[in-house]
Amino acid sequence: MTAPPLLRVEELSVRFRLREMVVRAVTDVSFELRPGRLLALVGESGCGKSVLASTVLGLLPGNAEIRGSVRLYGNSARGGASSPSSASGPPDGLELLTASERTLARHVRGRRIALVPQSAATALTPVRTARSQLVETLRELRPDIGDRHREADRLAGRVGLEPAALDRYPHELSGGMAQRVVLALALAADPDVIIADEPTSGLDRPLVERTVDTLRELAGDGRAVLLITHDIAAAERVATDLAVMYASRIVEQGPASEVFDDPWHPYTRGLLEATPARGFRPLPGHPPSLSALPPGCAFRPRCSQRDTCTGDPALVPVAPGRALSCARLPEEGRGARGPLTGSEPIGERSC
Template sequence: MVGGTGGGGPAPLLSVAGLTVEFRLRDAPVRAVTDLDLTVRPGELLAVVGESGCGKSVLAHALLGLLPGNAVVTGRALLDQPDAAPVDLLGCGERHLATRVRGRRVGLVPQSPATALNPVRTGRRLLAETLRAHGHHRARAGAEAERLAADVGLDPADLDRYPYELSGGMAQRLVTALALAPDPALLIADEPTSGLDRPLVDHTLDLLRRRCEAGGAVVLITHDLAAARRVADTVAVMYASRLVEVRPADRFFGAPGHPYGAALLDALPDRAFRAVPGHPPMLTALPAGCAFAPRCPRATDACADQPAPAAYGAGTVRCHHPLPIGGTP
């Protein structure tokens, strides 16, 4: 199974099995996520990486029931609950998601903060309303709002601005503070460092890392491999709607198993600084076999068939011709 690295440790906080998302369009269906299996444990920071358009954000929105009406979602996503049986996020219904999951058990840092913020509320009011909705006394909500602002690197004075008065980086930090306010067990952070300069990128990543050290879990969706390398415990590589590699972060960055993972690492400035050749396939016309084959130097006729995920060291790789374990990328 393509998923967590297995072994010991705490029971999974989130277990995803067979997640598939297809958008029904007039011309052709769009297969955005295909047969995805994944686990996230308390204390774990899982980084989902890959080129734009591979399905990373759709994965996040599917787990929280935030997809449009033309999305067809199948599979299972069990979320652990205190003092209750796990709930299937894909089948529990909107009412349960809205009242028990979103912004409570699971927080989301959205990829586009400008569209996620109420334009007629200042940042201070947005934070105070969120805190009060989750049990904070009105008299203490203001002080807690300023503490959250400081945690994410936002000047407390900027809380009195409206969203249209904030820079992209300020808005990004505000939505991060809003997602953290209820102290969710699982935080899904979709490109949370977008629009930030390097010191604030590192500040935000360290904040996410500290949540895991305190027992929370984080799914970091990012195209920034340097960010993933800084804080991730586990790396999940996504390509053309599928997970193709899930490995412990140190092993992935030391020696990836899938040729696509190796190509992503080769694109880093401190490595070969060489772009991945070619282009990903259209999600309306995914091939029956390995979608990376047209771009892969290791491809053979066997790649005309879809490879199954297979154990690879301490993780899994979906490839007919994985790189040697421990070999040079």
């Protein structure tokens, strides 16, 4: 049986109103994070991935206009034993978009949902050792722990770091070590949900693999992980589920193995074909500016099928667990009839 979600994002849209323009950073995004699962969110630079992460954590600036729902649920899979705050919460979830800053700061950020930020180096205070930052975080988030130095050493071990490395200042750490310190900080309160935003940028291949393997292990322990990454190979290595984002929308999502084996959206195919393992063919063209999105499908100008397409970008279920935003779908896959059964033809899959 599939575990209930820890986090449910529904029809989330975010736009920034600037003096001269409106930036549509996230449009109608829906997904769930479940315990034991790792959802990889991939897409080109600037498509809205980090804004999505910031929205979930209530970290957007005042000029952001937000619509939709982000609900956080208790974690019955972990029973609350190892996670002091995980078992509580209303059964219909805590709506994070309307929760007060006090609730988010005291009960959610760092405690239930931890962010591994996009830049590890800048996330650390330069004038204090990694250990002192970790111990202080433990003091704040886990006052129940008596021996914080011992717990810091345990967390270091959990992320594959020698405890002695904690006694270094950030400038004495390699990029990979700094990344692991940031991951240890994120784990301090034993969160149920981990959002890792580009946790492997700048790391060499073995370290990339170790880092994402650690995230996968953390998901395996009953947490839910959202891995935001440009690194398709890393996503393929560890993701149980995949969401592909283009110009603020999720254009394809589903079980990772299915999407990697048989990508349906032309953008997903383009992203995969650009990887060394699949031919190294760069996707032609560039994504549109999010302040000047074209009407209809934003991928259409780059799509090989654009001449025979109506350009409707609605994301609809097309098979069990899979959803696609592409107008070249069979009519029966759309709207109120709900998901196809999976045995039905998907029609023009080469759309």
